[in-house]
Amino acid sequence: MATNNLVHLLKHPLTLLGLCLLGVNLGYSYSFFHINSFKLLVALVLGLVILAGFQLRFSKKTSQRRPTGLLVLLALPLLASIPGAVMNQFGENYNFAYELGSTLIVWVWAYYLFQFLSDTGSYKVWFGWLSVVLLWTGLWGLVQGFGFLIDQNVIAGEVKSNFGHRNYFASYLVLNIPLFVMLVFGYAKKKGMGKLQLWYMLICCLALGVLYLTRTRAASVALGASLWLVFVGYSWFLLKGSLRKKWLSLLLGLALIGVVGVVSYGLSGSADPVYGSRYEQLFSERAWIGRILPWQVAWEATLDAPAFGQGLGSYYNQFFLYQDAETRLYHPERSYNHAHSEPLEILSESGFVGAAVWCLGLFWVGRSVFRALKSETDPFERCIVLGLGGGILASLLQGSFSVAPRMLVSELPFTLHLAALFALEARRQKLAPVGSAEGRNWSVINTLAIGIAGLMLIPWLQRQHQYTLAFPMPETPAQAQFLEKVTEEGKDIYALDHLLHLQARFHRTTEMAQTIKKIDALIPHYRDVDYQKAVWAVLIKKMDLARSYAQKSEEVDRYYLPNLRLLMNIAIETDDFEGFSYQFGLMTRLLLFHKFVIVAFDENAVPIKGVATRLGMEFVPSQGQLEVRFDPAWLRGKYDQIRKVRQSNLTTFEQRQLMEGFTHFVARNPFFRLEIRPDYLAEEAEIFQGLNRYKRINRELGQQESYLRFSMSEDLKKAPAKAEDSIRASYQKRFGKLKAQSKKKLALLETQLDEKAQFYQFINKHKFAAAWLSEWQLLFFPNEPYE
Numbered sequence: 001m002a003t004n005n006l007v008h009l010l011k012h013p014l015t016l017l018g019l020c021l022l023g024v025n026l027g028y029s030y031s032f033f034h035i036n037s038f039k040l041l042v043a044l045v046l047g048l049v050i051l052a053g054f055q056l057r058f059s060k061k062t063s064q065r066r067p068t069g070l071l072v073l074l075a076l077p078l079l080a081s082i083p084g085a086v087m088n089q090f091g092e093n094y095n096f097a098y099e100l101g102s103t104l105i106v107w108v109w110a111y112y113l114f115q116f117l118s119d120t121g122s123y124k125v126w127f128g129w130l131s132v133v134l135l136w137t138g139l140w141g142l143v144q145g146f147g148f149l150i151d152q153n154v155i156a157g158e159v160k161s162n163f164g165h166r167n168y169f170a171s172y173l174v175l176n177i178p179l180f181v182m183l184v185f186g187y188a189k190k191k192g193m194g195k196l197q198l199w200y201m202l203i204c205c206l207a208l209g210v211l212y213l214t215r216t217r218a219a220s221v222a223l224g225a226s227l228w229l230v231f232v233g234y235s236w237f238l239l240k241g242s243l244r245k246k247w248l249s250l251l252l253g254l255a256l257i258g259v260v261g262v263v264s265y266g267l268s269g270s271a272d273p274v275y276g277s278r279y280e281q282l283f284s285e286r287a288w289i290g291r292i293l294p295w296q297v298a299w300e301a302t303l304d305a306p307a308f309g310q311g312l313g314s315y316y317n318q319f320f321l322y323q324d325a326e327t328r329l330y331h332p333e334r335s336y337n338h339a340h341s342e343p344l345e346i347l348s349e350s351g352f353v354g355a356a357v358w359c360l361g362l363f364w365v366g367r368s369v370f371r372a373l374k375s376e377t378d379p380f381e382r383c384i385v386l387g388l389g390g391g392i393l394a395s396l397l398q399g400s401f402s403v404a405p406r407m408l409v410s411e412l413p414f415t416l417h418l419a420a421l422f423a424l425e426a427r428r429q430k431l432a433p434v435g436s437a438e439g440r441n442w443s444v445i446n447t448l449a450i451g452i453a454g455l456m457l458i459p460w461l462q463r464q465h466q467y468t469l470a471f472p473m474p475e476t477p478a479q480a481q482f483l484e485k486v487t488e489e490g491k492d493i494y495a496l497d498h499l500l501h502l503q504a505r506f507h508r509t510t511e512m513a514q515t516i517k518k519i520d521a522l523i524p525h526y527r528d529v530d531y532q533k534a535v536w537a538v539l540i541k542k543m544d545l546a547r548s549y550a551q552k553s554e555e556v557d558r559y560y561l562p563n564l565r566l567l568m569n570i571a572i573e574t575d576d577f578e579g580f581s582y583q584f585g586l587m588t589r590l591l592l593f594h595k596f597v598i599v600a601f602d603e604n605a606v607p608i609k610g611v612a613t614r615l616g617m618e619f620v621p622s623q624g625q626l627e628v629r630f631d632p633a634w635l636r637g638k639y640d641q642i643r644k645v646r647q648s649n650l651t652t653f654e655q656r657q658l659m660e661g662f663t664h665f666v667a668r669n670p671f672f673r674l675e676i677r678p679d680y681l682a683e684e685a686e687i688f689q690g691l692n693r694y695k696r697i698n699r700e701l702g703q704q705e706s707y708l709r710f711s712m713s714e715d716l717k718k719a720p721a722k723a724e725d726s727i728r729a730s731y732q733k734r735f736g737k738l739k740a741q742s743k744k745k746l747a748l749l750e751t752q753l754d755e756k757a758q759f760y761q762f763i764n765k766h767k768f769a770a771a772w773l774s775e776w777q778l779l780f781f782p783n784e785p786y787e
Contacts, residue, residue, distance in 0.1 A: 013062065014116050014117070014125045017112065018125070021129060022129070022136065025133050032468065040102060044453055051446055054443075065114075075107075078312070080357040081311060087305075087311075092311070093317070094522060095315070101452075101457040106408070106411055106415040126420065127179070159215075164407075165407075166216050167216055167218075170218075172410060174219045175395045176207060177391070178390030218397075218402045222395075222401075228251060232248070235247035237374070286330075294319065294336040295341055295344055298347060301348040309351035310348065313349070315337070320556075326603045328557065329559050330601050343355065362396070365421070369389040381424065389421065391417055395414050480508055484515075500515045509540050543573065554567070559586060594771070596764045597764050597765055600624070606627070606628060610635070612633070617669070618671070619671040674688070676757045680757065697742055708734055
């Protein structure tokens with residue numbers, strides 16, 4: 001009997017799809033620069049396998065139905081994005097191939113899942129395969145959370161399974177958790193717990209546990225909201241009488257408790273948005289700035305093309321065109337491929353027309369769920385509908401605040417859920433199969449979809465693979481020459497960006513100019529390409545041109561530190577004190593923001609004033625601002641000193657003496673002293689003893705780390721090549737143990753000190769001071785060409 005069941009399962013058409021889905025999630029590779037790119041290729045190849053399997057084995061056994069719902073959800077939004085691209089002449093659509101190709105791939109997968117499920121109704125088989133895939137990826141994430149399966153591309157403690165990013169993995173989890181929760185309820189029996197129900201319950205527990213380990217805030221909130229609505233739907237449509245009232249009352253109570261709990265947590269959390277936990281930071285603007293910046297870009301781009309947007313795949317170009325110049329003050333990231341909000345990205349790429357079409361698709365999903373719940377179908381089927389709809393809702397909610405939906409690793413399972421939902425509706429409505437001629441037409445459409453996807457994506461993946469071949473190479477002129485050959489005809493922006501920096505490093509000015517032109521043609525103002533133009537001008541010794549390029553770079557990226565350094569150095573070389581003074585003010589403001597001496601999102605929160613001061617420089621807090629005052633005479637003296645030092649040849653001892661003088665200057669400034677809270681002034685001596693202990697622990701940790709690194713290098717010199725990995729792993733454990741021990745001591749001291757003094761602010765001020773002194777050292781003793 002068991003053998004017959006196994007044979008039947010292996011012959012089942014859904015087994016082909018289940019094995020392919022497992023294949024996509026079986027492993028990962030960085031051979032195409034990103035895990036998502038690797039899985040894109042796997043999904044393309046396996047999509048071809050599914051297509052061939054259907055045509056060769058299952059086409060005559062499967063009655064095909066018209067996939068209306070999938071067309072509305074996938075094809076119409078795609079078509080709505082084309083007018084904007086055409087009107088823009090595809091001039092700013094760098095990710096067009098990726099976006100179109102991935103949509104065509106998931107269409108083919110979803111089409112055949114829809115056909116197999118609507119024909120066989122074997123949801124038990126499909127959910128079985130989903131549970132196997134979730135078990136595999138969940139266990140991977142679980143062991144990752146405990147510190148295993150870590151490679152050089154994974155930060156220790158970051159749980160992302162084989163999805164490449166915690167947000168992508170979390171998106172997959174929240175998509176599936178509501179379904180398996182509802183399967184537990186759907187398989188509920190009056191007497192005892194069935195094996196299948198227990199299995200799904202274990203899968204739920206695993207998925208929930210791993211989701212917690214990912215620490216993804218948007219996913220956690222989205223799942224909570226989705227599950228609450230799922231249980232409201234379960235109570236309303238599947239329960240009756242007093243039991244329904246009890247469940248609804250319980251859910252209302254839980255909602256009230258949740259709201260009160262969230263508000264209380266937010267009010268009682270850390271007042272410091274820098275040192276609070278990830279969840280505490282949700283109640284500060286700083287936690288949202290990484291989302292607000294790309295959202296602003298999407299909205300600005302929408303306003304420029306409100307009807308049809310700027311076309312599919314255009315957001316990456318838009319980011320560099322519409323980003324505000326001062327954003328490096330608040331957030332280091334200035335290269336967003338996506339808007340971190342699916343609704344806003346749809347608006348920017350396809351305008352309000354495309355957004356309306358997308359909303360029509362959401363309406364179609366909601367209508368399908370509502371109709372199924374209102375129908376008198378089997379309660380178990382309605383549980384499936386609730387589970388699928390809840391997962392889709394959770395994924396959409398997370399996608400409104402995250403990047404996940406545009407990545408194939410998230411897009412593919414999401415679309416398969418849609419296919420399962422519409423297949424169930426097709427069975428409920430008893431849709432008649434299409435004729436043989438229309439069935440053949442759909443086969444031709446799917447073949448074309450896979451073919452077009454391959455033609456668009458394989459060259460793109462090939463370029464990415466060629467780029468990754470350069471990674472193991474040392475950064476030498478040979479690596480630059482290799483990448484120059486790779487990018488002769490290629491248009492991979494990442495390879496060109498990496499190449500440009502190599503060319504600057506090795507003064508390959510002729511080739512550098514060509515690379516700059518290629519980058520400008522693909523994505524104008526990409527990352528620091530405008531600054532690299534100024535570097536190129538310095539390398540060919542055209543300082544006026546360098547200044548012009550650097551100033552133009554500053555117009556679009558005002559607080560890029562290398563550009564500020566370059567402009568200050570040019571000002572010194574050309575005896576332009578006013579130019580130096582202006583850039584010096586920008587540099588000081590930047591470091592104050594970066595070291596969180598002030599947390600604000602307006603550059604005017606740190607006004608810079610040149611006025612006579614007693615100390616040369618003063619930092620004056622005032623009503624949420626931090627005014628920086630520097631004495632023009634003092635700054636002029638330092639400026640003249642820099643010019644003089646550059647013309648002399650100071651010894652190492654003299655250089656050290658000069659910088660020690662600057663250090664003493666900072667130490668005498670009262671702004672950098674530890675401020676004791678008024679209630680603890682009597683404990684000043686004890687507080688400073690604690691501060692000295694804190695410094696000593698840090699100093700001892702640094703000494704012990706230095707000794708361990710020296711020991712590791714000595715052991716590596718003596719060891720055979722085969723033993724190097726085990727030696728490094730052994731020392732990494734010792735490093736980790738040492739840091740963990742010190743961290744406990746430091747955390748206790750930090751809490752005690754911050755209770756009695758402005759300790760965290762003191763630490764931030766000293767981080768600023770160290771960075772500021774480092775910049776002064778570079779002004780006195782610059783690198784070439786001022787990088």
